[in-house]
Amino acid sequence: MRKWISLLLATILTAAVAVACASTGDSTAQGGDNNANSTLNTVTSRGSLICGVNGQLPGFSFVDNTGEYSGMDVDFCRAIAAALFDDPTKVEFRNLSAQERFTALAAGEIDVLIRNTTWTINRDTALGLEFAPTTFFDGQGMLVTTASGIRDVKGLSGKSICVQSGTTTEQNLTDRFRKLNIPFTPVVFDDEDALYSAFAQGRCQAATSDRSQLTARRKTLPNPDNYVVLDEVISKEPLGPATRNNDSRWADAVKWVVFGTFQAEELGITKDNLAQFENSNDPEVKRLLGKEGTLGSDMGLPNDFMARVIKHVGNYGEIYERNIGGPFQLERGPNELWTNGGLIYAPPFR
Amino acid sequence: MDEHKVPLWRDDRFLKIALQVIVLAIVVALLALLGGNALINLRRLGIPPGYDFLNNPASFGIGDTAIPYSPTDSFGRALLVGLVNTLRVIVLGIILATILGIVVGIARLSENWLVRQIATIYVEIFRNTPLLLQLFFLYTAVFLRFPAVENSIRLPGPTFLSNQGIFLLWPAGTARTWIALAVIIGSLILGILLWRQRVKVIVLQGASGQNYFFAMIALAVIAVLALLFGLDWQAPVLQGDVVTGGLNLSGEFGALLAGLVLYTAAFIAEVVRAGIQSVSKGQWEASRALGLQPGLAMRLVIFPQALRVMIPPLTSEYLNLAKNSSLAAGIAYADFFQVANTINNQTGRVLQVVSLIMITYLTINLIISLAMNWFNQQVQIKER
Numbered sequence: 175m176r177k178w179i180s181l182l183l184a185t186i187l188t189a190a191v192a193v194a195c196a197s198t199g200d201s202t203a204q205g206g207d208n209n210a211n212s213t214l215n216t217v218t219s220r221g222s223l224i225c226g227v228n229g230q231l232p233g234f235s236f237v238d239n240t241g242e243y244s245g246m247d248v249d250f251c252r253a254i255a256a257a258l259f260d261d262p263t264k265v266e267f268r269n270l271s272a273q274e275r276f277t278a279l280a281a282g283e284i285d286v287l288i289r290n291t292t293w294t295i296n297r298d299t300a301l302g303l304e305f306a307p308t309t310f311f312d313g314q315g316m317l318v319t320t321a322s323g324i325r326d327v328k329g330l331s332g333k334s335i336c337v338q339s340g341t342t343t344e345q346n347l348t349d350r351f352r353k354l355n356i357p358f359t360p361v362v363f364d365d366e367d368a369l370y371s372a373f374a375q376g377r378c379q380a381a382t383s384d385r386s387q388l389t390a391r392r393k394t395l396p397n398p399d400n401y402v403v404l405d406e407v408i409s410k411e412p413l414g415p416a417t418r419n420n421d422s423r424w425a426d427a428v429k430w431v432v433f434g435t436f437q438a439e440e441l442g443i444t445k446d447n448l449a450q451f452e453n454s455n456d457p458e459v460k461r462l463l464g465k466e467g468t469l470g471s472d473m474g475l476p477n478d479f480m481a482r483v484i485k486h487v488g489n490y491g492e493i494y495e496r497n498i499g500g501p502f503q504l505e506r507g508p509n510e511l512w513t514n515g516g517l518i519y520a521p522p523f524r
Numbered sequence: 525m526d527e528h529k530v531p532l533w534r535d536d537r538f539l540k541i542a543l544q545v546i547v548l549a550i551v552v553a554l555l556a557l558l559g560g561n562a563l564i565n566l567r568r569l570g571i572p573p574g575y576d577f578l579n580n581p582a583s584f585g586i587g588d589t590a591i592p593y594s595p596t597d598s599f600g601r602a603l604l605v606g607l608v609n610t611l612r613v614i615v616l617g618i619i620l621a622t623i624l625g626i627v628v629g630i631a632r633l634s635e636n637w638l639v640r641q642i643a644t645i646y647v648e649i650f651r652n653t654p655l656l657l658q659l660f661f662l663y664t665a666v667f668l669r670f671p672a673v674e675n676s677i678r679l680p681g682p683t684f685l686s687n688q689g690i691f692l693l694w695p696a697g698t699a700r701t702w703i704a705l706a707v708i709i710g711s712l713i714l715g716i717l718l719w720r721q722r723v724k725v726i727v728l729q730g731a732s733g734q735n736y737f738f739a740m741i742a743l744a745v746i747a748v749l750a751l752l753f754g755l756d757w758q759a760p761v762l763q764g765d766v767v768t769g770g771l772n773l774s775g776e777f778g779a780l781l782a783g784l785v786l787y788t789a790a791f792i793a794e795v796v797r798a799g800i801q802s803v804s805k806g807q808w809e810a811s812r813a814l815g816l817q818p819g820l821a822m823r824l825v826i827f828p829q830a831l832r833v834m835i836p837p838l839t840s841e842y843l844n845l846a847k848n849s850s851l852a853a854g855i856a857y858a859d860f861f862q863v864a865n866t867i868n869n870q871t872g873r874v875l876q877v878v879s880l881i882m883i884t885y886l887t888i889n890l891i892i893s894l895a896m897n898w899f900n901q902q903v904q905i906k907e908r
Contacts, residue, residue, distance in 0.1 A: 273865050277874050300572075301872035332766040334587070334688055339853070339862065340869035348585045348595045359688075360585040361776070362866070363856045368660075372856065375668040377687050377775070 213417065213424035214474055217285050222264040225251035226284035229269030230366045232390040233498050234290045234310075234413075243267050246497040247288040249487050250309060250415060250432065254286065256486040257431050257479035271364060272340035276301055279418060286428055288415040290384065292342040297416070304425040306415040307432045309490075310498075311508040311517050313407035314343050315385035317392060320402050322379060327406055331356040336369050336378035338362070343383050346409040370395065384411045389502050426473050434480040436520035437462055438489035440511055445488040448481070462523050469523060490518060562875055575880075577871050578603070584866060586858045588774050599867050606863030607884065613777070613849045613859065614888065617784040618842050624785060625792025625841075630822070632797045643793065650790035656851055659783040663855040666782075667775035673767060682759050684767055687775055691760035694771030704754025711747040715740055776857035780849070788845045795841065799834035800826060831903050839896040843889045850885070860884055 217223050227235035227247050235245040252262035270278050270289055279287045280302060290312075291297075293305045316335075318324045327350060337344050339362045351358050361378050363369035373381040374395050381388070388403045395401055415432065417425045438444075441459055443451050451459050460466035464478035471477045487493065491511075498504050510516025532538055566573055578600040585595050586605050590612055593605045631643035650658065668687050671677060676684035676691075684691040695701045722736035760770030803826050811821035852859035861881060868877035 273869055276869065276872060280872075280874065296870070297872070332768070336856075339866050344584050344866070345870070348583055351585075352595060358585070359587045361587050361774075361856050362858060362862065364853045364862070364865075368854070368856070371664060372668060375664065375687065376672045377668055 212474075213285050213421050214427055217424075218258060221259065222266055223251065223255045223258065223286070224266045224268060224284045225254075226268050226270045226275055226278055226287040226289055227251065228289045228366075229267070231290060231387055232394065233386060233502055233504075234390075235267070235288075237269070244497065246310065246493055247290060247415075249493045249497065250288050250435075251286070253435060253483045253487040253493075254428060254431050256482045257427070257434075257475055260476070260482045260486075262486040272338055273364060275340075276303065279303065279416065282418075285424070286415055286417050290387070290413045291416055292384075293412045293414055293416075294342060302419040303416045304419050304421070306417070306425065306429045307436075307520075308412035308414040308517075309432060310386065310413040312384040312386050312411035312413055314346050314382060314409040314411055315388050315407055316404040317373070317381045317383075317388040317401055318379065318404060320400055324380070324404070326404060327351075327408060328354060328356065330358060330380055332358065333379035334359045334361050334377065336361050336363060336373045336381040338366060338369055338383065339364055341383075342409070342411065347382050350408045366391075384413070386498065386502075386504060389504055393502065423474055427475055430473065430475075431479065431483060433520040434462065434483055434523075435487075435490040435493065436511070436518050437523055438480065438484050439491040439518075440513065440520065443484055443489060444492055445484060445486075448484050452481075458523065467524075566875065573876075575876055577873055577876070580871075582867070584870070586863065587856075588777060588858045599871070602863050602867065603860065603880070606858060606860035609777075609858055610849055610852075610860040611888070613781055613784065613852070613857075614846050617781055617788065617845050617849065618892075620781070620785045621788040621792055621841075621845060622838075624789035626796050628789060628793035629796025629800070632793060633800060647790045647793050650786050651794070655783065655787045655848055656854055658787060659779060659851055659855050662783050662786075663776065663779035667779045670775070673762070674764065676762060676767075684760055684762060686767075688767070689772050689774035689776075689778060691767050692771045692773065693757050693759050696756040696758045698756050700754060701756050704750040707750045707754065708747050711743040711750075715743050715747075718743070774857070776852070776855050779855050780852050780857045780859075783851075784845055784848060787848070788841055791841050791844075792838065795834050795837045796830070798837075799830035802833045803829045828903070832905070835896060835900045835903065839893060839900075842892050842896065846888050846892060847885060 225248075227243070227245075229235055229237050229243075231245070233245055235243060235247040237243055248267070251265045251267065255265045256262040258264075268278065268284050270284075270287075275287055275289050275291065276297070278284050287303075288309075290310070292312075293308060297303050298305055316324075316327065316330065318330075322329075324330060335347060335358055337347055337360050344360070344362065347358075347360065361372070363372065369381065370391050372378065381391075383391075385403060385407065392398050392401050392403060415428050417428055441451075441456075441462065443459065443462070451463065452465075454460065454463075457466060461469055463481040463484075464470050464476070468477060470479045476482065488496070494506060494509060499506065506516060508517045510518065512519040563573065579598050581596055582599050582602040583595050584602070586593055586602060588609055589605050590608045591605060593601060628643045628646060631639050632647065634640045634643070667689075670685055670687045673684070673686045673688050676686040679685060683693065695705075718736050718740050722733040722740075725731050725736065726733045758769050760767050760772075800822075807825055807829065808821065811825040816824065849859060850861035853862040853865065864877050864881050864884075868874055871877070
C-alpha cells in the first residue's frame with residue numbers, strides 16, 4: 175500500500191516538473207528569431223501599434239490639454255502605423271520615464287520605443303536593444319539664468335546641476351566635469367516636469383539635457399528671456415527609435431520606414447505633391463511608392479507602405495519643420511539632408 | 525507496527541506529510557518555472573546573468589553623499605552610498621516620528637479642547653492624503669522657497685539656510701575627531717552606569733550617593749570639553765554662490781525626512797491613542813486614588829501598560845516608513861532605490877538590480893522587526 179502511494183506521489187512530482195519544463199520550453203520558442211513570432215506579426219494581428227514615448231517633451235512627444243499627442247517622435251510612431259494599417263491613428267501611446275523605457279521595451283509592453291533615446295554602444299549591445307536610424311542628431315547643453323553670467327561649463331564649478339536620472343546626459347555631465355577636474359553637485363530627478371520646476375525655483379544653477387530639449391523647455395519656463403542655453407555642446411546625442419534585439423523583421427520594418435521618410439525628402443515627395451508623383455516615370459520614385467518591384471512586400475509590409483507614410487505623415491523635412499523647425503526656430507544643422515551638408519542619409523531603395 | 529490496522533490513505537500523520545510534500549513540490553515547480561523563464565529571457569535579450577557588473581566604475585555623480593564617493597568608484601560603492609542615505613532617513617525618521625506621534629497621540633486625549641482639535645485635524649489631514657503628494661508639496665512649496673544660496677539666511681553657528689538645504693557646523697572627520705567622539709561616548713556610558721549605581725546605593729543603603737554625583741559632574745566636564753575642542757568643528761563658508769565645508773543637509777533630504785515624519789507620526793498618534801484607551805479606566809482611578817499627578821499617572825502607570833498593546837502596530841508603522849522612504853526618487857533624493865534604478869538603467873541588469881533592491885529592503889525591514897520583537901518581549905508582563 176505504501177508503495178502505491180509513493181508511486182502516486184512520484185507521478186505527481188514528475189508531472190509538475192514536466193509541466194514546468196514544458197512551459198519553459200514554450201518560452202524558448204517565443205524567443206527565437208523566426209518569422210511567425212516577430213513583433214511585426216503581433217502588431218499586424220493586434221491591428222494597432224503600441225509606441226513608447228516621452229509625453230513631457232514639446233517638439234518630440236507632448237500631450238496637449240486636449241489629450242492629443244504631437245511631436246517628432248509621435249510622428250514617427252504614426253508613420254509606422256500608417257505604413258502597416260494605412261491609418262496613422264492606430265497608435266496607442268505609452269508615456270514612459272527615462273528609467274522605465276528599456277524595461278518596458280524588453281518586457282514587450284511596447285512594440286517600439288521612440289522616446290528621444292540616445293544610441294550608445296552599451297544600449298545597443300548590453301541592454302539588448304536594436305536601434306533604427308537616428309532621426310535627430312542632438313548634443314548635450316546647459317541651461318542657465320542670464321543673471322548668473324555663466325558663459326561656459328567651467329563657470330559651473332562647485333554649482334548644483336539639475337539632471338534627469340537614467341539618461342546619457344547624467345553620465346556625460348559627470349565625464350565632462352571629471353575631464354575638467356572641477357567639482358559639482360548633481361541633483362537627480364526622475365521626472366522631467368519636476369526637474370524644470372525645481373530649476374525655475376532656483377534649486378540648481380544649471381539644468382542639463384539635450385539642447386533641443388533645453389530649447390523647447392526654455393520656452394515653457396515662466397520668463398524664457400531670463401534663461402539662456404550655453405553655446406558649449408558637451409556630447410553627441412543621436413536620438414532614434416529602438417526595438418528589441420533578435421527580431422530583425424520588425425527592426426527592418428521600423429528602420430526602413432524611417433529611411434523612407436529621408437528618401438522621400440531627397441526625392442522631393444511631400445504630403446501635398448504625392449499625387450503628382452503617383453504617375454512618375456522615375457524608377458526610384460516608383461520603387462519607393464511601391465508602383466514597381468516588391469520592396470515592401472519582401473519585408474512583410476504592404477508594397478505601397480511609403481506612399482501611405484507620405485500621404486498621412488509626410489517626409490522627414492515636413493516632420494522636422496512641423497515639430498521642431500516651426501515652433502522652436504531650431505536650425506536643421508546636422509539634421510539637414512546629406513545633399514545639403516547634413517547627416518540625414520538613406521541607403522538606396524533597390 | 526501493524527500496517528493493516530490503519531490504511532495508509534487514512535493515516536492522519538501520513539496524509540499531513542503527503543500534503544506538505546505536494547505543496548512543496550508545487551512551490552518548487554513554480555519557482556523553477558519562473559527562474560527558468562527568467563534565465564531564458566535574459567539569454568534571449570543577450571543580458572549576462574551574475575553580479576560581476578557591481579565592480580565596474582559607476583561614472584555617475586551622487587548629490588548627497590554621507591560617505592566618500594566619486595564617480596570613479598564602483599557601482600557597489602554607489603549602492604552603498606544610497607544605502608547609507610536610506611538608513612539615515614529611516615533611523616532619523618523613526619526617532620522623530622515616534623516622538624511626534626506620542627505627543628500628538630496624547631494630545632488627542634487631552635482635556636484641553638483646542639489641543640485635542642488641533643491634534644485631530646493634523647492626524648486626519650496627514651493620514652488621508654497621499655504621501656507622494658505631501659512630499660512634492662513640502663519640497664516645492666516649502667524647501668525650494670528658501671532663498672538662493674547667495675542670499676542664504678544666516679543663523680548663528682554659523683549656519684546657512686537656502687534652497688540648496690541647510691549648511692551646518694560639523695566635525696572634520698580627522699583622527700582627533702574620532703578619539704574625542706570615543707571619549708564622549710565612553711563618558712556617556714560610564715555616566716549611565718554611575719547613575720544606576722547611585723540609585724541602587726540610595727535605595728538599598730540609604731546613603732547620600734554624593735561621591736557618585738561628583739564623579740558624574742567630572743565626567744560631564746570632560747565630555748563637554750571633548751565636544752567643544754576635540755571634534756575639530758568645521759564651519760561652512762559662503763563664497764559667492766558656493767558653500768564649502770561643514771555639513772550640507774540638502775533640501776531633498778529635509779523634505780523627505782519631514783514628509784515621512786509627518787505622515788508616519790499621524791498613524792503612530794492613532795496607535796498611541798488606541799493603546800492608551802485600551803488601558804482600563806480603573807487604572808486611572810487607582811493611580812488618582814494613590815495621589816499621583818495626571819502626568820505621573822500617565823508616565824508610571826498608564827503608558828507602560830499601553831506600550832504592550834502599542835508595540836505590534838508600531839512595528840508595522842516603522843516598516844511602512846522604511847518602505848515609503850523609497851519615494852525619495854520623486855523629489856531627487858539619492859536613496860538606495862534611486863541609485864539602484866540608475867544602475868539598472870545604465871547596465872540593463874534589470875533582474876539583478878531588482879533582486880538587490882528586494883533583498884535590501886527585506887533585510888532592513890527584518891532587522892526592524894527583530895528589534896521590535898525583542899523590545900516587545902521586554903515590555904510584556906513577566907509572569908513568574
